[in-house]
Amino acid sequence: MQIMWIRIASWQEMTMSTVFHRVYLSARPKPAQFLMLLMLMPLSLYTHAEFRDPLDWPAHEITRLAERPTQAVAKAGEIMVAVGAQGLIATSTDGNQWTQSPSPVQSDLLALHFPTPEKGWIVGHDGVILHSKDAGVSWEKQLDGRLAGERFTEHYAGLQIEPEALEAAQSAISLNYAAGPALPLLDVWFADAERGFVVGSFGTLAVTSDGGETWEPWLHRIDNEELLNLNAIQGVGDAVYIAAERGVVFKLEPQTQRFEKIETGYDGSFFGLLGVGDSIIAYGLSGAAYRSDDEGLNWMPLEGPSSISLTAGATLSDEGDFVLVNARGDMLFGNAATDVLQLKSGKGYARYTGVISLDGKRLLITSLEGIRSEAVQTLSVRR
Numbered sequence: 001m002q003i004m005w006i007r008i009a010s011w012q013e014m015t016m017s018t019v020f021h022r023v024y025l026s027a028r029p030k031p032a033q034f035l036m037l038l039m040l041m042p043l044s045l046y047t048h049a050e051f052r053d054p055l056d057w058p059a060h061e062i063t064r065l066a067e068r069p070t071q072a073v074a075k076a077g078e079i080m081v082a083v084g085a086q087g088l089i090a091t092s093t094d095g096n097q098w099t100q101s102p103s104p105v106q107s108d109l110l111a112l113h114f115p116t117p118e119k120g121w122i123v124g125h126d127g128v129i130l131h132s133k134d135a136g137v138s139w140e141k142q143l144d145g146r147l148a149g150e151r152f153t154e155h156y157a158g159l160q161i162e163p164e165a166l167e168a169a170q171s172a173i174s175l176n177y178a179a180g181p182a183l184p185l186l187d188v189w190f191a192d193a194e195r196g197f198v199v200g201s202f203g204t205l206a207v208t209s210d211g212g213e214t215w216e217p218w219l220h221r222i223d224n225e226e227l228l229n230l231n232a233i234q235g236v237g238d239a240v241y242i243a244a245e246r247g248v249v250f251k252l253e254p255q256t257q258r259f260e261k262i263e264t265g266y267d268g269s270f271f272g273l274l275g276v277g278d279s280i281i282a283y284g285l286s287g288a289a290y291r292s293d294d295e296g297l298n299w300m301p302l303e304g305p306s307s308i309s310l311t312a313g314a315t316l317s318d319e320g321d322f323v324l325v326n327a328r329g330d331m332l333f334g335n336a337a338t339d340v341l342q343l344k345s346g347k348g349y350a351r352y353t354g355v356i357s358l359d360g361k362r363l364l365i366t367s368l369e370g371i372r373s374e375a376v377q378t379l380s381v382r383r
Contacts (some may be wrong), residue, residue, distance in 0.1 A: 054106035055126050055144050055181065059087030065098040070366035071110045071124075072312075072354035077117030080356070081136035082366055083109035089122070091136045095364045095373055104130065104141045108184075111232075115190035121212060123185035123198050131212050142212040145181020149173070152206075152217040161220055169219040172227055176202050189233045189240070199230035199242055205259070222250060222259040229269075231284070236275035239295055243270035243282050251296045264290050264299040274313035276322045276336045283310040283324050289332075289341065304332055304341040312354045314363065316376060323376070325352035325365060333377045344377055 062068065070084035080092045087103035103109075107126040114120035114136075122130040127145025132138060143151075152173050156166060176183055183201040190196030194211050197218075198204075203226075205218045224230075224244070232243040242250040242259060247266030250259035264270075268285035275281075280296065283289040286309055289302040308326040315322050320336030329350040332341040346352075346365075354366040363374045 054087070055128065055141075055146065057106045059089070059100075059103035059106050061100060062088070065090045065100055065371075066096075067370040069368045070353065070371055071108070072112055073356050073364055073366045073371070074112045074114055074120070074354075075356055076114040076120055076132075076135040079117075079135045080358075080364060081112060081114070081120065082354075082371060083112055083122055083124070084366070085109075089130075089136065089139060095358055095362070095371075098371070101132075101137055101139060103139055105144075107144075110184060111187045113188050113190055113196075115196070116193050119190075119193045119211070121188045121190060121196060121198075123188045123200070125184040126181045127183060127185055127200070127204075129185065129188070129198060129212065129215070143215050145177065145183060148206070148215070148217075149177030149181065151215070152177075155217055156220075159220075165220045168225065169217070172203060172219050173217065175227075176204060186230065187232045189235055191235055191240075197233050197240070199233045201229050203227035203230060205230060205242075218259075221257060223261040224250070224259075231270060232272045234273035234275060234280075236273075236280045237278065237295075239280075241273050241280060241282075241296065243273045243284070245269045249273075249282055249296060249299075262296050264292075266290055266299075266301070271309065271311055272313055274315065274322060274324070276315055277318075277320050279320075279336050281313065281322070281324075283313060285309050287326065287332075289324060289334075291336070291339070293336075300339060302334065302339050302341055305343045306330060306332065311352055312366075314355045314357050316357050317360070323355060323357075323363065325355045327351045329367070331355075331363070331374060331377070342377070346374055347372060 070082045073082040082090045085108050087106045089101040089103045090098040092098045105128050107124050107128045109122050109124035112122040118135050120132045127148050129143040130139045131142050156170050185198045185200040188198045195209050198206050203224045206215045207218050208215050228245040230242050230244050240252040247264045249262045252259050270282040271284035273282055279291055279293045281291045287304045287307045290299040292299045308328045310324045310326050313324040322334055324332045329346040331344045334341045350367040350369040352365055352367045356364050358364050361376050365372055
């Protein structure tokens, strides 16, 4: 399915009746595709006659930060950092009081990762990559869709690889950036302060080895001829995994430095990955969650009481406890020793988007309805 991403933005206050606009051009009409786009497409609508590029304008200063639509949260040492609509970046030391950090863009921000207490990266719509060196207080733009289109095209023009692989990569770059910097980056993960990856729509994959000073496209280093959307990336142990559509997980082979396709037995979309001890859990559409205990070779489904799509997860303890959250405001608690998820309803309806464990007793959860905390529940079963 090829989708033309129309760049839209709004300088109005956000409301929960936000309108999502996309044009679908041809057919791979999977429910998984639609739901993923619904959850991750921009949270804003441009209503003025003159288009003002969100890449060229800093985020507005706003109030009541905890009530704003947010997409993800991460820890930068003892500081919590949350991101969301129209370039929103907020920090907190207790999860209750939030301070807005200046953002160089008004693009919707979707995911973030801090490999060290000070250094972190954010990705989002319009292909934006932001970097902080001070635990999320200040941010600078390292890349966006405009620069990526130019630099990735130049990269492949000078790259000496097999002709078929080169042609496929150049075709994908041309297709993905034909409409401008519209495609979102959906996730980011860094192994350390220098080496990291970003993934996104229609097979977008790039790597840096210098802390984001330069980004190299890796479309030729992944077994993704169909240009499946790459929804999440996560390191577990010494391995790196990518979650994608159609039940596909990719794993980085260290010797070849290539992401190889793994079939999990599931045919829907995975939206996220979670490392729990030596195991990895892939979760996503319709409440599906699969676990592998052997580095991705074999996968088993986890039994869950809900068919609501899972959107985020967090590890809770060294004993294998974890939590997954869904798009209705529920929490599903599990343990690596069991194949069963136990549901606990939240404080009320909310479309959860991100979660971290604060102190072993509380969860900090982002949603399209704002930021909230919930109590932790653990299973009695242990390995």
